[in-house]
Amino acid sequence: MIQSIEKNKRELQQKTMYSDLVIVGGGLAGICSSITAARAGIKVILVQDRPVLGGNASSEIRLWMLGATSHMGNNNRWSREGGVIDEILVENTYRNPEGNPVILDMLLLDKVMKESNITLLLNTAVYEAEKEDADTINLLKAFCSQNSTEYILKAPLFCDASGDGIVGFLSGAAFRMGAESKEEFGEQMAPDTEYGELLGHSLYFYSKDTGKPVKFIPPSFALGDITKVPRYRNFNAKEHGCKLWWVEYGGRLDTVHDTEKIKWELWKVIYGVWNHIKNSGEFPEAETMTLEWVGTIPGKRESRRFEGDYILRQQDLIEQRTHEDAVAYGGWSIDLHPADGVFSEKPGCNQWHSKGIFQIPYRSLYSRNINNLFLAGRIISVSHVAFGATRVMATCAYVGQAVGMAAKICIENNLNPRDILSNGLMLTLQRELMKTGQFIPGLILKDQRDIIQKGRAIASSEIRFKGFLHEGLWKALDWSSAQMFPVDTGEIPSFSMDVNALKDTMLETELRISSRNGNYTPDLSLSKKQFSLKAGQQTVGIHFDSILKEPAYVYLIVSKNPEIQLGYTEKRVTGVLSVFNLVNKAVSNYGKQSPPEDSGVDEFEFWCPQRRPGGHNFAIEMSRAQQVFGAANIANGIDRPTTGPNAWVADPDDPSPVLTIEWDEPKKIGKIELFFDTDYDHPMESVLMTHPENVMPFCVRNYKVKDDKGNILFEKEDNYQTRNTIIFKEPVVTSKIQIEAEHPSANVPAAIFSVRCYRDI
Structure with missing residues (x-):
């Protein structure tokens, strides 16, 4: 006998969870925000x-993480983001220099699961927000498809790092979608409707050479x-993954609700492209190749942008405007794409760089009308x-870190996000961020709790830097080249450099600095000198008769001349x-x-380094040693090169x-923080690209910490990380x-x- 259908409604299993902060979105912004908050x-x-963390960086999409370093293709020296995102990039480069996205998935899960203060819910989608009043979120409802469980998530604070802004949207937070007019903010780069007002999605594929013929039936x-x-001739059999970022579509559609439609269009393109490569006869080298992987969800660029108390705009970036509430920075180009994407006749992107990195204010990291909602990632205000520059993952992660620390201050003081400003706690937020390695341009860490500030730093030696001796390495002057030197105040020293003229010719040199102290765009010429060279090896003396009023980097530029070889060295020094005045088409750098x-x-011109094992320093000696590497630098509140190296560097002969x-x-010490040089100039692309080294050459690998009696308090071997934290079980006196x-x-x-040293942990 057939049983009658039960008439009573069945309920999903329900679980209510409480925390201080609920973060929605497990991309880099959400990861770094949660780790920062948990550690605080x-x-x-x-x-x-x-099912995995990482968002666009994960194995589901496979885009490399990038930020202000911009593939080393702009003038933002030593600009890789600090804090947790730096820790992740350094760790990935150490464990995964091959750029395997599956290993990156593992690493990100490992980082999150190590934090006891984080509860991770994977495969869980938020679908409803309940509010206790018009301006305050009370709880979120979410559903996990894998365990058929509904979660009720309660907290005093929420952070939307979801990309499309699901929490902000459901809670009624003010948002925008599409481009502003030129008139609204006075932005001259604001696009017209013909170019399009939204960036589209991209879908990638990986190919593999099997070593035997492989058929492909589309x-x-x-x-x-x-x-x-239109760009079909740009396809080739060897290029795959995120190097095909321009396979983009959807800028004319609703990039939230039309995502599935956009995905199908991108699948059509990808399988059509692979059919062309395999079966057109134009790519015989593809005979043994197969599709190894095709993305199943598209990588999104743009959808909703939510409004905070301040909307960052083009002028903030290009003019590098300062903000009293700066908590992060960006440095990617203003990178806009035609809305028609891969079907557009226009270039795939329209990238314009600023002369240096730009500040991101705290006022852009919370909702202007939902009191307890933080914003992180690409949806910030x-x-x-401006979104064209702030949307990249390392920048998204960096603002996420600021949110994580701000949440800690809010919880401690029973505040909402905006209250940090009105309660005079911005300096506290900035200080706590900088203590974790979060560099904020223009700011210096002043921490009265740091016992180092009351001590004296003395070194067994410090390098008296006079340049580099020539060691027999010669390179042709095939492009204009420059050596950056950190120089203290006063008269610029004279230089002497080894050159080899292949025939009688002219050597053209120039001394430049940046017009804005702290930038690395050499746009201000101080002096030029020309020298007549006879064929053969010789040493050229150069004196520019210039004076510096404040410490800065100077650029000794040598103009392109293939008839000249310059002497180089294998030696490298921090800072x-x-x-080189090179071309890097990946970031629209054509030298100028x-x-x-x-x-x-x-x-302006681009002067960019070469990747190792290239990028050797010039063999140039200076007439006066530069006293810029002293022991006192370790307490100056800056953890990377800026207007100078900001590091103690030992004498190589010590x-x-x-x-x-x-x-x-005697002092009581419970914790010591050490910051080493993991080369902030290296972008450490996380996937696809391989790196020839897994530990940066400047990083101290082995060290010991001793007390006043010579007892070993701590010993480390094979260090590769930037920040080392030493916590003693019992305070050391x-x-x-x-x-x-x-x-x-x-x-x-x-x-x-x-x-840095602290009494307490």
Whole structure:
């Protein structure tokens, strides 16, 4: 007998969870926000609607993480983001220099699961927000498809890092979608409707050479006429993954609700492209190749942008405007794309760089009308134009870190996000961020709790930098080249450099600095000198007769001349770099930025480093040693090169470098923080690209920390991370600490950016 259907409604299993902060979105912004908050001591629930973490960086999409370093293709030296995102990038480069996205998935899960204050909910999608009043979220409802459970998530604070802004949307937070007019913010780069007001989605694929012939039969939905893609001739058999970022679509559609439609269109293109590569006969090298992977969800660029108390705009970026509430920075180009994407006749992107990094204010990181809602990732309060630069993942992660620390301050003081400003706690937020390695341009860490500030830093040696000796390495002057030197105030020293003229010719040199102190765009010429060379090897003396009023980097530029070889060295020193007037098409760098007159963007040259094992320093000696690497730098409140190296660097000839911090009376120490040089100039692309080294050459690998009696308090071998935190089970009482730091190699002397000591953990 057939049983009657039960008439009573069945309920899903329901679970109510409480925390201090609920973060929705497990991309890099959500990850770094949650780790920062958890380490600061508050309870976090991290909600991710996918089976893995990482968002666009994950194995589901496979885009490399990038930010202000911009593939080393702009003038933002030493600009890789600090804090948790730096820790992740350094860790990935160490464990995964091959750029395997599956290993990155593992690493991100590992980082989150190590934090006892984080509860992670994967495969869980938020679908409803309940409010206790018009301006305050009370709880979120979410559903996990894998365990058929409904979650009720309660907290005093919420953070939307979901990309499309699901929490902000459901809670009634003010948002924008599409481009502003030129008139609204006076942005000269604001696009017209013909170019389009939204950036589209991209879908990637990986190919693999099997070593034997492989057939490919396309699906029925594959794009049949590849010429519908104006750039179809740009496809080749070897290029895959996020190097095909321009396979983009959807800018004319609703990039939230039409995502599935956009995905199908991108699948049509991808399978049509692979059919063209395999079966057109134009790519014989593809005979043994197969599709290894095709993305199943598209990587999104743009959808909703939510309104905070301040909307960042083009002028903030290009003019590098300062904000009293700065908590982060960006440095990617203003990178806008035609709305028609892969089907557009226009170039795939329209990238314009600023002369340096720009501040991001705290007022852009919370909702202006929902009192307890933080914003992180690509949905922060920016105009469409400014969004072109703030949307990249390392920048998204960086603002996420600021939100995580702000949440900790809010919980401690029973505040909502905006109240940090009105309660005079902005300096506290900035200080706590900088203590974790979050560099904020223009700010210096002043921490009265740091016992180092009451001590004296003394070193067994410090490099008296006079340049580099020539060691027999010659390179042709095939492009204009420059050596960056950190120089203290006063008269610029004279230089002497080894050159080899292949025939009688002219050597043209120039001395430049940046017109804005702290930038690395050499746009201000101080002097030029020309020299007549006879064929053969010779040493050229150069004196520019210029004076510096404040410490800065100077650029000794040598103009392109293939008839000349310059002497180089294998030696490297923290905060010293060679740069070249090169082309990097990946970031629209053609050696010089020449924008349209009405764009509101500056014209300037690009001077960028080469990746190792290239990028050698010039063999140039200076007449006067530069006293810029002293021990006192470890307490100056800056953890990376800016207007100077900001590091103690030992003399390379010192066989056993020791940095000592001493006090007039014994101090109780519970924690020590050390910041080493993991090369902030290296972008550390997380996937697809491989890196020839997994540890940065400047990083101190082995060190010991001793007390005033010579007892070893801590010993580390094979260090590769930027920030090392030493916590003692019982506080140590000592009148000095000694850090014995081994040189990383024979070519690189030991260097330390910062040492900080605290009584309490």
